[in-house]
Amino acid sequence: xxxxxxxxxxxxxxxxxxxxxxxxxxxxxxxxxxxxxxxxxxxxxxxxxxxxxxxxxxxxxxxxxxxxxxxxxxxxxxxxxxxxxxxxxxxxxxxxxxxxxxxxxxxxxxxxxxxxxxxxxxxxxxxxxxxxxxxxxxxxxxxxxxxxxxxxxxxxxxxxxxxxxxxxxxxxxxxxxxxxxxxxxxxxxxxxxxxxxxxxxxxxxxxxxxxxxxxxxxxxxxxxxxxxxxxxxxxxxxxxxxxxxxxxxxxxxxxxxxxxxxxxxxxxxxxxxxxxxxxxxxxxxxxxxxxxxxxxxxxxxxxxxxxxxxxxxxxxxxxxxxxxxxxxxxxxxxxxxxxxxxxxxxxxxxxxxxxxxxxxxxxxxxxxxxxxxxxx
Amino acid sequence: xxxxxxxxxxxxxxxxxxxxxxxxxxxxxxxxxxxxxxxxxxxxxxxxxxxxxxxxxxxxxxxxxxxxxxxxxxxxxxxxxxxxxxxxxxxxxxxxxxxxxxxxxxxxxxxxxxxxxxxxxxxxxxxxxxxxxxxxxxxxxxxxxxxxxxxxxxxxxxxxxxxxxxxxxxxxxxxxxxxxxxxxxxxxxxxxxxxxxxxxxxxxxxxxxxxxxxxxxxxxxxxxxxxxxxxxxxxxxxxxxxxxxxxxxxxxxxxxxxxxxxxxxxxxxxxxxxxxxxxxxxxxxxxxxxxxxxxxxxxxxxxxxxxxxxxxxxxxxxxxx
Numbered sequence: 001x002x003x004x005x006x007x008x009x010x011x012x013x014x015x016x017x018x019x020x021x022x023x024x025x026x027x028x029x030x031x032x033x034x035x036x037x038x039x040x041x042x043x044x045x046x047x048x049x050x051x052x053x054x055x056x057x058x059x060x061x062x063x064x065x066x067x068x069x070x071x072x073x074x075x076x077x078x079x080x081x082x083x084x085x086x087x088x089x090x091x092x093x094x095x096x097x098x099x100x101x102x103x104x105x106x107x108x109x110x111x112x113x114x115x116x117x118x119x120x121x122x123x124x125x126x127x128x129x130x131x132x133x134x135x136x137x138x139x140x141x142x143x144x145x146x147x148x149x150x151x152x153x154x155x156x157x158x159x160x161x162x163x164x165x166x167x168x169x170x171x172x173x174x175x176x177x178x179x180x181x182x183x184x185x186x187x188x189x190x191x192x193x194x195x196x197x198x199x200x201x202x203x204x205x206x207x208x209x210x211x212x213x214x215x216x217x218x219x220x221x222x223x224x225x226x227x228x229x230x231x232x233x234x235x236x237x238x239x240x241x242x243x244x245x246x247x248x249x250x251x252x253x254x255x256x257x258x259x260x261x262x263x264x265x266x267x268x269x270x271x272x273x274x275x276x277x278x279x280x281x282x283x284x285x286x287x288x289x290x291x292x293x294x295x296x297x298x299x300x301x302x303x304x305x306x307x308x309x310x311x312x313x314x315x316x317x318x319x320x321x322x323x324x325x326x327x328x329x330x331x332x333x334x335x336x337x338x339x340x341x342x343x344x345x346x347x348x349x350x351x352x353x354x355x356x357x358x359x360x361x362x363x364x365x366x367x368x369x370x371x372x373x374x375x376x
Numbered sequence: 377x378x379x380x381x382x383x384x385x386x387x388x389x390x391x392x393x394x395x396x397x398x399x400x401x402x403x404x405x406x407x408x409x410x411x412x413x414x415x416x417x418x419x420x421x422x423x424x425x426x427x428x429x430x431x432x433x434x435x436x437x438x439x440x441x442x443x444x445x446x447x448x449x450x451x452x453x454x455x456x457x458x459x460x461x462x463x464x465x466x467x468x469x470x471x472x473x474x475x476x477x478x479x480x481x482x483x484x485x486x487x488x489x490x491x492x493x494x495x496x497x498x499x500x501x502x503x504x505x506x507x508x509x510x511x512x513x514x515x516x517x518x519x520x521x522x523x524x525x526x527x528x529x530x531x532x533x534x535x536x537x538x539x540x541x542x543x544x545x546x547x548x549x550x551x552x553x554x555x556x557x558x559x560x561x562x563x564x565x566x567x568x569x570x571x572x573x574x575x576x577x578x579x580x581x582x583x584x585x586x587x588x589x590x591x592x593x594x595x596x597x598x599x600x601x602x603x604x605x606x607x608x609x610x611x612x613x614x615x616x617x618x619x620x621x622x623x624x625x626x627x628x629x630x631x632x633x634x635x636x637x638x639x640x641x642x643x644x645x646x647x648x649x650x651x652x653x654x655x656x657x658x659x660x661x662x663x664x665x666x667x668x669x670x671x672x673x674x675x676x677x678x679x680x681x682x683x684x685x686x687x688x689x690x691x692x693x694x695x696x697x
Contacts, residue, residue, distance in 0.1 A: 004598060269683055278674075280678030288623075290696070312598055
């Protein structure tokens with residue numbers, strides 16, 4: 001479990017990297033303030049450009065709009081986008097999570113309906129897991145979907161549904177049967193069309209001053225029965241499998257990357273020893289985290305169970321994303337001359353409380369690791 | 377893509393059995409009184425483990441560093457990493473050798489210098505080493521882990537050899553691997569102790585506070601291992617020293633966290649001399665400061681990156697295999 005295999009990316013993958021960099025060089029000047037946090041920068045036209053390049057859904061079969069690329073190729077594309085601070089949030093969840101979920105569990109019709117649109121950068125998804133009374137204890141969700149003929153009637157509220165006000169669909173974890181002794185039974189995932197099904201989206205401003213996440217209220221929202229992802233009742237197994245994909249990618253340690261870049265710029269090419277040490281300390285963490293994260297990509301590529309390894313990467317990566325901010329802050333003064341350092345730092349700091357919350361809190365992740373160690 | 381080859385696995389399995397037989401608490405205590413672990417050394421030599429990585433041994437540097445990591449895991453009280461590197465630098469031979477740094481005309485901090493048949497002196501910023509045969513002891517001392525660290529004479533007759541890669545950085549790779557091994561051992565000890573120790577009517581491993589602490593330890597130990605492996609892989613790279621810098625800096629940070637957490641988990645028991653934990657924690661602490669501590673390597677790496685420039689930082693980080 002603590003073995004993170006050594007992986008060298010092959011030449012094909014490296015030439016893809018060059019291609020992504022060239023693309024970014026052409027588009028980068030349009031990024032207002034580059035931030036590496038994957039939830040910032042919702043830009044549908046940028047996502048469509050990526051779709052045109054074939055860089056969304058790239059690991060999926062060609063018949064569903066993908067290009068049968070390896071996990072490593074996808075890895076390289078995603079890390080290059082984050083490192084450059086590209087606006088990736090529009091397609092991020094669909095590419096990382098909703099698409100792979102549908103590919104793995106969805107019906108043939110669902111795959112044909114949604115996957116090509118996602119891969120084109122035309123269909124954006126949100127996640128409907130948390131509720132006002134259900135956060136880390138996800139199995140306690142109370143939103144219901146009751147079958148009536150060939151439809152489901154949905155009632156309940158989902159929260160922290162990033163970008164639901166501007167995305168096309170949300171996949172919600174709902175209770176399709178009343179709760180029994182096995183609290184993981186009777187849960188299903190259902191696709192809701194955010195623009196046409198009548199769900200109400202209410203913005204929730206975050207402390208950074210952005211309205212990225214929100215609350216989605218379902219009051220007798222009716223959806224066709226074929227919107228259930230895969231089999232009714234299989235929701236818990238599906239949700240937990242999603243999380244391995246969600247937890248180990250480069251977005252779990254690169255969120256503060258642009259602060260690092262601006263720190264180096266602020267220190268200049270002849271840094272004082274303490275400035276050099278701050279830069280080197282951060283770089284050493286990045287280099288190790290990246291290797292570990294790529295090892296997990298290799299496990300996913302080879303269909304290995306990577307739940308615990310992914311949790312280890314997220315635990316280390318999320319803590320480091322926060323620690324980086326303090327190392328940078330104390331290393332170099334934020335003067336009028338390096339305004340970009342200050343702006344990047346402040347924007348990222350304001351987002352940073354979410355780093356160890358989203359995708360499973362630090363506490364939940366440590367529980368996953370402890371289970372892997374045989375302690376529970 | 378490389379995983380442990382079957383040859384390497386065979387080496388590690390065999391060596392692991394030998395170390396499990398020999399490196400018990402009693403033997404580690406004895407080694408601290410200054411007694412050379414002769415029986416263990418004989419076993420290592422009989423199996424050819426003192427030749428790992430040398431030309432003609434059928435093994436490579438990757439096998440050698442994996443073995444050094446295992447030595448750290450068992451707190452092997454011998455200058456085995458030093459012997460292996462001297463063999464790499466001077467041609468394979470059968471004796472017990474050691475390495476230290478040149479300071480004020482002497483070679484200092486030489487592990488088991490008193491028992492070494494050959495001692496190499498090196499400097500941080502030079503690829504030239506000074507090889508001394510039949511070395512003379514000037515002064516005897518110990519590391520904080522109770523391992524002999526002697527001061528040896530550096531005679532004018534010392535033979536000079538110039539290496540392709542920094543000998544100082546190569547020793548840092550060895551220490552990174554030894555530390556990574558000791559951190560994995562401390563994780564095992566933490567799991568074992570917390571599963572046996574009962575308080576408030578249950579094993580303390582059942583308490584969330586302890587579970588979270590061990591999760592942190594596991595994450596740091598895994599990071600240390602990955603970082604140590606990466607440094608060993610970079611031996612023939614033109615960015616070898618920068619990779620070593622990243623590795624030793626990261627592993628050193630991990631050592632601090634793991635030792636602190638695992639001692640806390642062991643309570644007062646782990647603070648006693650009778651308990652075995654300190655054989656590993658004290659070594660990790662001592663090795664942390666050998667051949668460049670965190671600040672030294674962080675500064676090195678940071679200066680390198682600053683020189684490349686802010687907009688090259690990502691390219692530097694993403695250029696690694």
